[in-house]
Amino acid sequence: MTLLTEALRGASADDRDLYRPVLFRPAARQDRAALEDLLKRETHLTVFDHLHGQLMELVKALDPSMKYSSEELDAAARSHLGTTASEDYGAWVHYPWSNRLVHLLDEAEFAMVRTDRNRNKITSEEQSVLASKKVGVIGLSVGQSVALTMAQERSFGELRLADFDTLELSNLNRIRSGVHQLGLSKVVNTAREIAEIDPYLKVVCFTEGISEANIDRFLSDGGKLDLLIEECDSVAVKIIARQRAKALRIPVVMDTSDRGLIDVERFDLEPDRPILHGLVDHLDLALAAEAKTNEQKLPFVVPIIGLETMSKRMKASMLEIESTVGTWPQLATSVVLGGALVADIHRRIALGQFTSSGRWFVDSEELLRDAEPLQSKTHDAFDAPKALDLPTMQALAERCALVGASIEWVQDDALALVEAAMQAPSAGNLQPWKFLLHEGRLYVFHDGALGDSALDSGRLIPAVDMGACLENMSLKASELGLSIALQAYPIEGDHRLVAVITVSRSTPVKDPLANMIGMRCTNRRKGDARSMPLGPMKEMRSVVLDVDGCDAHFLTHIDHMRSMAETIAKAERIRVLNPIGHHELFEKEMRWSTSDAARTRDGLDLPTMELKLTEEVGFRVAADRKAMDLLALWDAGRAFMKMTREAIASSSAIVLISCTSNDPRSLLDAGRAVERLWLKATEMGLAATPCSAPILLSHHVRHGQGSGLQRTEKDALLQLFGEVQAAFGIGDREPIFLLRLSYAEAPSARSLRRPLQSFLFSHQNIPA
Numbered sequence: 037m038t039l040l041t042e043a044l045r046g047a048s049a050d051d052r053d054l055y056r057p058v059l060f061r062p063a064a065r066q067d068r069a070a071l072e073d074l075l076k077r078e079t080h081l082t083v084f085d086h087l088h089g090q091l092m093e094l095v096k097a098l099d100p101s102m103k104y105s106s107e108e109l110d111a112a113a114r115s116h117l118g119t120t121a122s123e124d125y126g127a128w129v130h131y132p133w134s135n136r137l138v139h140l141l142d143e144a145e146f147a148m149v150r151t152d153r154n155r156n157k158i159t160s161e162e163q164s165v166l167a168s169k170k171v172g173v174i175g176l177s178v179g180q181s182v183a184l185t186m187a188q189e190r191s192f193g194e195l196r197l198a199d200f201d202t203l204e205l206s207n208l209n210r211i212r213s214g215v216h217q218l219g220l221s222k223v224v225n226t227a228r229e230i231a232e233i234d235p236y237l238k239v240v241c242f243t244e245g246i247s248e249a250n251i252d253r254f255l256s257d258g259g260k261l262d263l264l265i266e267e268c269d270s271v272a273v274k275i276i277a278r279q280r281a282k283a284l285r286i287p288v289v290m291d292t293s294d295r296g297l298i299d300v301e302r303f304d305l306e307p308d309r310p311i312l313h314g315l316v317d318h319l320d321l322a323l324a325a326e327a328k329t330n331e332q333k334l335p336f337v338v339p340i341i342g343l344e345t346m347s348k349r350m351k352a353s354m355l356e357i358e359s360t361v362g363t364w365p366q367l368a369t370s371v372v373l374g375g376a377l378v379a380d381i382h383r384r385i386a387l388g389q390f391t392s393s394g395r396w397f398v399d400s401e402e403l404l405r406d407a408e409p410l411q412s413k414t415h416d417a418f419d420a421p422k423a424l425d426l427p428t429m430q431a432l433a434e435r436c437a438l439v440g441a442s443i444e445w446v447q448d449d450a451l452a453l454v455e456a457a458m459q460a461p462s463a464g465n466l467q468p469w470k471f472l473l474h475e476g477r478l479y480v481f482h483d484g485a486l487g488d489s490a491l492d493s494g495r496l497i498p499a500v501d502m503g504a505c506l507e508n509m510s511l512k513a514s515e516l517g518l519s520i521a522l523q524a525y526p527i528e529g530d531h532r533l534v535a536v537i538t539v540s541r542s543t544p545v546k547d548p549l550a551n552m553i554g555m556r557c558t559n560r561r562k563g564d565a566r567s568m569p570l571g572p573m574k575e576m577r578s579v580v581l582d583v584d585g586c587d588a589h590f591l592t593h594i595d596h597m598r599s600m601a602e603t604i605a606k607a608e609r610i611r612v613l614n615p616i617g618h619h620e621l622f623e624k625e626m627r628w629s630t631s632d633a634a635r636t637r638d639g640l641d642l643p644t645m646e647l648k649l650t651e652e653v654g655f656r657v658a659a660d661r662k663a664m665d666l667l668a669l670w671d672a673g674r675a676f677m678k679m680t681r682e683a684i685a686s687s688s689a690i691v692l693i694s695c696t697s698n699d700p701r702s703l704l705d706a707g708r709a710v711e712r713l714w715l716k717a718t719e720m721g722l723a724a725t726p727c728s729a730p731i732l733l734s735h736h737v738r739h740g741q742g743s744g745l746q747r748t749e750k751d752a753l754l755q756l757f758g759e760v761q762a763a764f765g766i767g768d769r770e771p772i773f774l775l776r777l778s779y780a781e782a783p784s785a786r787s788l789r790r791p792l793q794s795f796l797f798s799h800q801n802i803p804a
């Protein structure tokens with residue numbers, strides 16, 4: 037054993053449970069003897085005797101109108117002692133945890149001097165009222181700040197403190213304490229500090245924290261609390277504490293140390309008030325007690341903290357929890373502000389100066405800010421194309437060279453084809469198609485106002501959307517016994533008119549894929565990760581090969597899929613962090629409520645995203661552009677990648693559809709091939725989800741201008757494109773679309789479609 041080890045073993049820490057100072061009043065004989073005994077026994081005692089200074093302050097406080105010279109003040113202080121020897125005056129306070137012995141005025145005089153500078157913000161009468169108040173504090177981060185502020189202001193007579201936790205080094209960014217206190221109970225730490233400020237204040241410690249078993253004792257033993265200050269992390273305790281406080285008509289105050297959020301619930305004045313302003317009324321509160329995992333706690337936490345009103349930095353950090361940060365950030369400035377706000381509200385409640393319940397923000401960033409608020413990064417203006425109206429469609433139809441003659445359309449056939457077309461997938465479910473039945477021909481349009489993306493200057497997305505739509509029409513036509521002739525992009529250079537369809541009668545031919553048109557969907561559920569046999573892959577490839585120049589390539593090896601997951605996840609991260617990509621996904625495509633989705637009947641209805649509750653919360657938080665700007669600035673936002681990794685890990689294959697060239701007609705054909713594969717997958721009971729971000733975004737850089745992307749984003753996307761090319765071994769073929777395929781349960785929701793009338797236009801009065 038080294039000398040150091042031996043010395044450390046011999047040394048003992050102070051007694052970790054002690055928090056009550058010991059008072060000796062030498063005027064009483066017993067106390068005097070005990071004090072003498074202490075002085076003999078404790079040879080390492082440090083003695084502090086500044087009583088004379090306190091007496092001088094007392095003399096001034098007793099008569100503020102008197103003006104003393106320093107000699108006069110000195111004399112007045114001495115004469116205040118009368119015949120009592122200085123050492124016998126007042127009280128000696130022993131702090132056993134630090135072995136200090138301090139000579140102080142006794143309680144009444146001490147309190148008078150210590151609160152002298154409160155006058156008249158707090159009058160003497162008000163101070164006496166406050167001295168009768170009993171306050172409980174649960175949770176000692178913000179709680180410590182509140183407790184110390186109230187102690188300094190002397191706004192209580194008894195304080196009950198509860199927290200089961202001990203001090204850790206990472207607490208010291210916000211809890212005021214010395215490093216020698218690490219490992220000490222937070223309650224004891226606070227109680228000691230209060231005792232050092234004012235040994236006459238009564239503090240009762242609940243070092244075991246609060247539970248259902250002791251909440252009533254905490255609220256009532258020794259007299260009912262006048263106010264409960266609730267600052268704990270546990271959802272269950274938040275709820276029980278409020279339920280019991282409400283039953284006992286004790287008001288509750290809470291600070292949430294973000295944007296100066298303060299909640300006040302006046303159960304004393306409003307006994308029927310729902311707890312937490314009714315924000316958790318829709319939940320089964322009994323479940324809060326059993327909530328252990330984040331998933332279980334979130335339904336309670338989200339309404340309590342209010343996702344919509346959280347600070348941008350808190351939102352951004354929330355997305356980083358367990359990725360680049362361990363848990364919620366909390367700053368000393370917020371904790372100190374919270375301490376001040378709660379102590380202030382407590383005083384005004386106690387003095388009958390404040391009666392409201394509610395939620396308030398004392399947001400210093402909002403209140404104290406530069407005249408010109410800093411704007412968050414705005415994305416390049418994107419001139420969305422004008423919506424296609426009927427006269428424009430007619431004009432385009434008139435302009436195109438006519439191909440072949442057509443039989444007169446039977447109204448039901450036209451409807452059946454358009455109905456099949458509408459079932460096609462489209463990016464963001466924006467359904468960018470329109471149809472015009474005009475002089476015996478069916479014109480198929482792409483309406484850029486509905487579907488164009490500012491990150492798709494190479495127009496790959498419309499090609500896939502419209503190709504899928506045409507494939508459905510073509511399958512349906514065969515089933516109906518219509519032989520169709522389809523002329524793609526009849527007006528060179530104008531992408532609005534995608535195809536003109538003429539029909540003639542033939543024998544109906546039923547392609548089994550046609551049966552799948554109404555069943556195909558995007559199923560974002562996780563799969564069971566079973567391996568995929570060769571058979572289904574062969575069958576899927578075969579329906580793709582039916583389309584000239586198209587092919588399907590599969591990744592099934594777990595390592596290859598994992599590595600492709602990284603590629604996809606990186607591209608998706610670029611998309612959500614990019615202001616345009618963010619806007620398109622979260623503002624243009626997402627439908628955040630069922631009523632929104634039911635109203636527009638397009639876009640991405642939240643339930644179709646198949647998100648776990650934690651993911652949904654993250655998703656809603658990510659919708660805040662300013663929070664995402666911060667993540668982009670911090671080069672963070674990797675939590676999004678986790679969702680992609682998990683989804684791909686649950687899949688059985690990733691399939692890439694490719695074609696030979698990037699010209700518009702080939703891309704349209706490739707879109708048809710995508711739909712064929714998707715329908716085949718549906719037929720074989722496979723779930724399919726597009727995961728095409730590396731292809732779609734890199735296409736914008738390779739074949740378009742890459743506008744709206746920064747140099748670093750473009751470089752990264754080109755790198756990701758190279759990874760796709762290499763992983764699937766496609767050489768110089770053009771990659772079009774990626775889907776992950778899995779064996780999964782049916783989706784919990786299906787995407788909606790706008791009504792037929794919004795797509796189909798005609799002189800022939802269709803629909804009837």
Ligand SMILES: Cc1cc2nc3c(=O)[nH]c(=O)nc-3n(C[C@H](O)[C@H](O)[C@H](O)COP(=O)(O)O)c2cc1C
Nearest residue numbers: 460461462463464465497500501557558726728787
């Ligand atoms: C070109 C294109 C890109 C798509 N990209 C994605 C995507 O990145 N992520 C996703 O989950 N779904 C994606 N989808 C699927 C669409 O969101 C989906 O097709 C649409 O919401 C309609 O739903 P349905 O396929 O169930 O009919 C894409 C679809 C298309 C056609």
